[in-house]
Amino acid sequence: MTTATAPVAPAAPARPRRVALPGPARLLRLELRRNIMPWLLPLLAVLFWFVTYRPAMANPPFWNVRSAIVQSHTMLAFAPLLAGAAAWAGSRDRRRGVADLVDMTALPRWAGQLAAWAATTCWAEAIYLAGVAVLYVVTAHQGAWGGPLWWPVAVGAAFVAASCALGFTAGSLLPSRFTAPVAAFVMFLALAGCAFALQANVTYAQIWPLNVQGALPSDSYGIFYPYLPDLPITQLMFLAGLAAAALGGLGLPTAAGGRWLRRAAAAVTAAGLAAAGTGVVLAGTARLEAHGIVVPALHDAASGRPTPYTPVCSHTAVPICLQPAYRALLPDVTAALGPVLSQVADLPGMPARVTQVAVTSVHAEPSNGIGFGGPVISGHPPVLYLPLAGLTLPGEGNTPATQFIAGLRQQDGPSILSVLVGLPGQIPAQSGLGGINSIPNPRHFAQVAVVDGMVRVLGLGQPGPLSTPIQHGTSSGEQQVLAAAQRFAALPAATRHAWLVTHLAALRADRISVSEIP
Amino acid sequence: MTAAQVGNKARHADPAPWQKTGYWLAGLRLARLYAASRRAATCLLVLVACAIALRTALHWLPRGGVYAEQIPITIEAGAAAVIGVTTGSPFGDPERATGRWLPYLRLVAAMALAGAAFGALAAGSASQHLDGGTLSLLRDLAGFTGLAFLTGAVLGGALAWIGPLGYLAITLPALAGHWTTPWLWPARPPHDRGAAICAGLVFTAGLAVVTVRGARAWFR
Numbered sequence: 001m002t003t004a005t006a007p008v009a010p011a012a013p014a015r016p017r018r019v020a021l022p023g024p025a026r027l028l029r030l031e032l033r034r035n036i037m038p039w040l041l042p043l044l045a046v047l048f049w050f051v052t053y054r055p056a057m058a059n060p061p062f063w064n065v066r067s068a069i070v071q072s073h074t075m076l077a078f079a080p081l082l083a084g085a086a087a088w089a090g091s092r093d094r095r096r097g098v099a100d101l102v103d104m105t106a107l108p109r110w111a112g113q114l115a116a117w118a119a120t121t122c123w124a125e126a127i128y129l130a131g132v133a134v135l136y137v138v139t140a141h142q143g144a145w146g147g148p149l150w151w152p153v154a155v156g157a158a159f160v161a162a163s164c165a166l167g168f169t170a171g172s173l174l175p176s177r178f179t180a181p182v183a184a185f186v187m188f189l190a191l192a193g194c195a196f197a198l199q200a201n202v203t204y205a206q207i208w209p210l211n212v213q214g215a216l217p218s219d220s221y222g223i224f225y226p227y228l229p230d231l232p233i234t235q236l237m238f239l240a241g242l243a244a245a246a247l248g249g250l251g252l253p254t255a256a257g258g259r260w261l262r263r264a265a266a267a268v269t270a271a272g273l274a275a276a277g278t279g280v281v282l283a284g285t286a287r288l289e290a291h292g293i294v295v296p297a298l299h300d301a302a303s304g305r306p307t308p309y310t311p312v313c314s315h316t317a318v319p320i321c322l323q324p325a326y327r328a329l330l331p332d333v334t335a336a337l338g339p340v341l342s343q344v345a346d347l348p349g350m351p352a353r354v355t356q357v358a359v360t361s362v363h364a365e366p367s368n369g370i371g372f373g374g375p376v377i378s379g380h381p382p383v384l385y386l387p388l389a390g391l392t393l394p395g396e397g398n399t400p401a402t403q404f405i406a407g408l409r410q411q412d413g414p415s416i417l418s419v420l421v422g423l424p425g426q427i428p429a430q431s432g433l434g435g436i437n438s439i440p441n442p443r444h445f446a447q448v449a450v451v452d453g454m455v456r457v458l459g460l461g462q463p464g465p466l467s468t469p470i471q472h473g474t475s476s477g478e479q480q481v482l483a484a485a486q487r488f489a490a491l492p493a494a495t496r497h498a499w500l501v502t503h504l505a506a507l508r509a510d511r512i513s514v515s516e517i518p
Numbered sequence: 519m520t521a522a523q524v525g526n527k528a529r530h531a532d533p534a535p536w537q538k539t540g541y542w543l544a545g546l547r548l549a550r551l552y553a554a555s556r557r558a559a560t561c562l563l564v565l566v567a568c569a570i571a572l573r574t575a576l577h578w579l580p581r582g583g584v585y586a587e588q589i590p591i592t593i594e595a596g597a598a599a600v601i602g603v604t605t606g607s608p609f610g611d612p613e614r615a616t617g618r619w620l621p622y623l624r625l626v627a628a629m630a631l632a633g634a635a636f637g638a639l640a641a642g643s644a645s646q647h648l649d650g651g652t653l654s655l656l657r658d659l660a661g662f663t664g665l666a667f668l669t670g671a672v673l674g675g676a677l678a679w680i681g682p683l684g685y686l687a688i689t690l691p692a693l694a695g696h697w698t699t700p701w702l703w704p705a706r707p708p709h710d711r712g713a714a715i716c717a718g719l720v721f722t723a724g725l726a727v728v729t730v731r732g733a734r735a736w737f738r
Contacts, residue, residue, distance in 0.1 A: 039673070043684050050688045077687035084679060095676075177603050178560055181679030185596035188686065189571065192589050196578075199585070 027107070027115045028122075035116075036085055037123030044078065044124075048131040051077040056135055060395045061142035062325060063149055064222035068212040070132050071152035075159050075210055076191060082124050082160060083167030084184030089120045090171025091179055108257030110265060113172060113250050121164040128160050129153075145325035146307075149222055151232040152212055158239040159209045163187065165243035169250055199368045206231065206293065207238050207283035213292045215370040216362070220389030221292045223325050224358035226303050228292030231283070238279030244272025288370070290362045311355065314338075317345040320354040320386075332394060332401050336408040337386075340416055340458055343497075347504055350420065351377050351384035359387045374415040384416065413460035414451060421447040422508030446512045449481045450500075453488030453517075457496070484517040491518060552623045556604040558631065565635050568597045569642030576646035586649045587693050591704045594659045595686040597635045599679035602666025604631060605733035606675020614732065625729040632663050632721075654708035661703050661717030662686075667724030675733030 052074045059065045090113070093099040103109055136148050167183045197205035206214065213221050213231060221227060251257060251265025286295045291304070311321035314334040318341040322330050337354065344350050361373030375386045391408065394401040423444055454460075488496065499518055506512050553559070575589045605628070607613055613620065636659055640652055648655060662682040669681030692705040700712030707713075 036677075040680070043680065047684060047687055051691050055691065073691060076690060080683060081680070081687065084683065088677070176560070177557060177606060177676050178564060178600060180676070181596065181599035181603055181683070182564065184679060184683045185592070185599060188592045188596070188683070189589070192585065192592060196585055196589075 023107075024111070024115065027112070028118055031115050031119030032122060035119045035123055036088055037120055037127075040081070040085055041123070041127055044081070044127045045131070047077045047081070048074060048127070052131060053135060057138075058395075058397050060328070060393050061139050061144040062219055062223070063139065063144050063146050064220075064227070065218045066135060066139045066144070067149035067152045067222070068218035070135065071156045071159075071212050072210045074128065074131070075156050078124070078128060079159055079163040079191065079209075080184040080187040082120075082163040083170075083187040084180040085124075086117065086120045086164040086167030087171030087183035088180040089116055090168035091175035092116070092171075094172075094175035095177075103255050108261050110251035110256040110261055113168070113256075114247065117164060117168045117247060120168065121161050124160045124164055125157055128156060132156070145323075145327070146223065149227050151227055151229050155209060155232050155235045155239070158236050158243075162209075162239040162243040162246075165246040169246040172250055201364075201366065201368060203286065204280050204284040206286045207234060207280050209235055209239060211235070214286075214288050215364070215368050216288070216292065217370075217390045219393070220358055220372075220387075223307070223323060225291040225306055228294065228299075228303055230295035230298045231286060231293040233298050234279045234282045234286070234295055236279075237275050237282070241272045241275030241277070241279060245269050245276060246272070248272055288362065288364050290359050313353075317342050318351060318354060318384075320356075322356045322388075326356065326388065329388075329393065329404075332405050333388075333408065336405040337412060337416070340409070340413045340460065343454075343458060344417070344420060344500075347420070347497075347500055349377075349382060349504065349508070352381040354384045354386050357385045357387055359389055360385055375412055375419055377419050384419070386412065410460055413458065414455050417451045417454050417460075418447070421450050421504070422510075423447050423451065444510070445481050445514045446484070446517060447507060447510075449484035449514055449517055450488060450507060452481070452485035453491075453496075456485065456489040457493075480514045484514045488517050548619060549623060549626070553627060555608055556606070556627060558604055558627065561600050561604045561631060562634060564600045565597055565631075565638045568593050568600075568635075569638035572639055572642040573646065576643055576648060581647050582649075584694050586647075587704075588690055590643070590648060590650075590655070591658060591689065591693070592686060594639065594655065594704075595662045595682045597639060598659060598662030598666045598682045601628070601631045601635055601663055602670050602678030602682065603675060605667065605670040605678055605728050607732065607735060610735040614735075620732065621729050624732055625725070628667065628725055628728055632660070635659060635663070650708040657708070657714050657717045658704045660721040664717070664719075664721035664724030667728040668720070670733035671724075671727040671731055672734060674735060678733065 052069055055073060056066045056069045059069075093102050102112060105112075132153055139148070166187070167180075170183045171179050191208075191210060194205055194208040195210070198208050198211060205211075211231065212218065213228070245268075248265045248267075248269030248271075251262055252269065254262070256262060256265065282295050282297055285297065286293045288294075309324055312324050312327045312330055313319045313321040314330055316334060316338050320330070320334050320337060320341075322333060326333075333356075341354065359372055360376045363371050365371050372387060372390055375384055377384050388408075391411075392399050392404065394404040491499070495518070500507075503512055503516075572590060572593045575593065579586050579589060605624070617623075636656060639655055639659065643652070643655065650658075662685070665681040665685050666678045670678030673680060686704075689702055689704045692702045697705050700706060700710065700716045703710075703713035703717040
C-alpha cells in the first residue's frame with residue numbers, strides 16, 4: 001500500500017475562528033485579561049458588603065437612603081484601593097523593566113497607557129455597578145416607593161474612573177514599590193482632609209465627591225421633591241476634569257507619541273483642569289435649601305416642583321396623612337400622635353388634618369450642621385405640617401417601633417401643643433419640653449405653663465421640672481410658670497378642656513397672664 | 519599531620535580576631551544589602567513623612583469626634599502598608615535557594631521597621647492630643663502591620679498594602695457605628711483587652727509567617 005492509497009483521515013472540524021477585533025479592542029481585551037483587578041474583586045465584593053450592603057439593609061427601604069450610601073460609603077472604601085491598584089497597573093512596564101521595549105513599538109505609548117487604564121477602570125466599574133445593581137434590585141423587591149436615584153450612582157461611577165486615573169498617572173510617573181500604597185494612602189487622606197474642610201464650613205469643599213446634598217439627612221430629599229442635580233453636576237465636572245487632566249498628563253512626555261498626539265494630550269489636560277476648576281468654583285456658590293443643595297448657575301426652577309403623590313391617611317379624629325413611601329410608618333405615627341391630637345381635636349383653631357412634609361424650615365449650623373424646624377400649622381382650614389426627616393425610623397439599626405413611637409411623641413407632641421397655643425415658631429424640633437421651657441420672654445409664660453401642664457397630663461415629657469418641687473432660688477417668673485403648670489395639670493379633664501375651649505383664642509393672642517390660669 | 523587532621527583543626531579552632539571582624543563585617547554587609555534590596559531607606563523616609571502628617575493633622579484636628587479617630591488611624595494604616603511592601607524580594611527563588619540567613623534578616627528587618635514606625639508616629643504625636651494615646655497607637659499599628667505581613671505572604675510583598683488599607687476601609691464606618699467586636703481593634707477603647715489580644719495575635723502571626731516563608735514572589 002502506498003501513501004496514495006492510504007485512507008484519508010476525515011478532516012477535523014474547523015475550529016471557529018476568534019472574532020477579529022479592531023486593534024484598540026484587542027489591546028483592551030489583552031489588558032483586561034492581564035489586569036490585577038480580577039484578583040481584587042473578592043476583596044472589593046467583601047468591602048461592598050461590609051460598608052454598603054449591610055448598612056443599607058439596616059435602614060428602611062427608601063431610595064434616597066439607599067442611593068446616598070452607594071456614593072458616600074462605597075466610595076470611601078473603594079476609591080483609595082482603586083487608586084492603589086491603578087498605580088500598580090500604571091507602574092507595570094517600569095517595574096518589569098520593559099518600558100524601553102514598549103516605547104519602541106508602533107503603538108503610541110499614550111494609547112497603550114490609556115488601554116491599561118481603561119481595563120482597570122472597566123473592572124472597577126463592573127464591580128461597583130454590579131454591587132449597586134444588587135442593592136437596587138433588593139430595594140425594589142422590598143417595595144420602596146418611587147424610583148431609584150441615579151445621580152449618586154453617576155457620581156460614584158465618575159469617582160471610580162477618576163480614582164483609577166489619578167492612581168494610574170501616579171504609578172506611571174513615579175514607578176516604585178511604594179507608589180501603590182502611597183497613592184491609596186494619599187487618597188484616604190485627601191478624602192479625610194476634604195471632609196474636615198467641609199466640617200469647617202469651607203464652601204468650596206462641597207465638591208467633596210462623598211458629599212450627597214450637604215448636611216441634609218438622606219431621608220429629607222428626593223421623595224417630596226425631585227432629587228436636585230445641581231451638586232452632582234458640579235461633582236461630575238470636577239471628577240471628569242480630574243480624570244482628563246491626569247490622563248492627558250500621561251501624553252505630554254516626548255516618549256508618549258508624536259507631536260499631534262502630544263498636542264491633543266495637552267488640550268485634554270487643559271480642558272480637564274478647566275472643568276475641574278469650574279466645578280470647584282460652582283460648588284463654592286452652592287447654598288443649602290430645604291430640598292437639597294442649590295447651585296444658582298445650574299439650578300433649574302422646574303426641579304422645585306413637588307413630586308405628585310396620593311397620601312395615605314389614618315382614620316382618626318384628626319386624620320394623619322403620610323407620603324406613601326412612609327406607608328409602613330402610618331400605624332406608628334398614629335400611635336405616637338393620636339392621643340395628643342384626640343385630646344385637642346375639637347378645640348378652636350385645631351388643625352383638620354396632619355400632613356407629612358419633607359421639612360418645614362431648614363437652616364445651616366456651624367460644623368456643617370443643620371437645623372430643622374418643627375411642625376407648623378397654616379392654611380384655611382388649618383393643617384398641621386409634620387416633618388419626619390432626621391428621625392431614627394423603626395428598622396433603622398436596631399430601633400424598635402416602640403422606641404420610634406416614644407421618641408416621636410416626646411419630640412413632636414410638645415411641639416404640636418406649643419404651635420396650638422401660639423408659641424413662637426422658632427422653637428427647634430427635637431427640643432421637646434426643654435425647648436419650650438427655655439423661652440425667656442415673660443409674654444409667653446402663660447402659654448408655656450399651659451403646654452407644660454398638657455405635657456404632664458398626656459405623659460409627653462420625661463420627669464422634669466413639673467414632677468419636682470419648685471426649688472428654692474428659682475426666679476419668680478419660673479416659679480409662677482411652674483406653679484401654673486402644676487395647677488393646670490391637676491385640673492379635671494373636663495374643666496381643663498372647657499377652659500381651653502373658652503380661652504384658647506385669648507391665650508394665642510397673649511391676652512392671658514399666668515395668674516389667670518386656673 | 520594528615521589531611522583529615524588539618525580539616526578537624528580548622529573546624530574546631532577559634533577564628534583569629536581578624537576573622538571575627540570579617541564575620542561581623544560580612545554580616546553587616548549582608549544586612550545592608552538586604553535592607554537596600556527591600557528599599558528600607560525609602561520606607562524610613564515614608565515613615566518620617568507619616569509622622570509629619572500625623573503631627574500636622576493632630577495640630578489641626580479637634581480633640582474629639584470621628585475625624586480625631588479616623589485620620590490618625592489612616593496614617594497608622596499607611597505606615598503599616600509601607601512596611602508590608604518592604605517584605606517583597608526583587609530576587610525571588612534564587613535568593614530563597616541560597617540565602618540561609620534570610621529568616622533572621624526578615625525577622626530583624628520586620629521588627630526594626632515596625633519599631634521605627636512606632637517610634638516615628640509616637641514622636642509625631644508627642645505633646646499633641648492623640649485619641650486613645652500611645653497604647654492605642656501601639657495596638658493599632660501592630661495589628662495593621664501584622665495584616666500587611668499576612669497579605670504579603672499571600673499576595674506578594676508588593677501587594678501587601680492591600681491588607682491594611684482594605685481593613686482600614688472596613689474600620690472607618692465601624693468607628694462611627696461603634697462596633698464592639700475586638701477584631702475591629704481600632705474601633706475599641708485603648709484599654710480593651712480583647713482588642714489588644716486580637717491585634718497582638720495578628721501581628722505575631724504575620725511576623726511568624728513573613729519570617730519563615732517570606733513574602734510570596736508571585737505578582738510582578
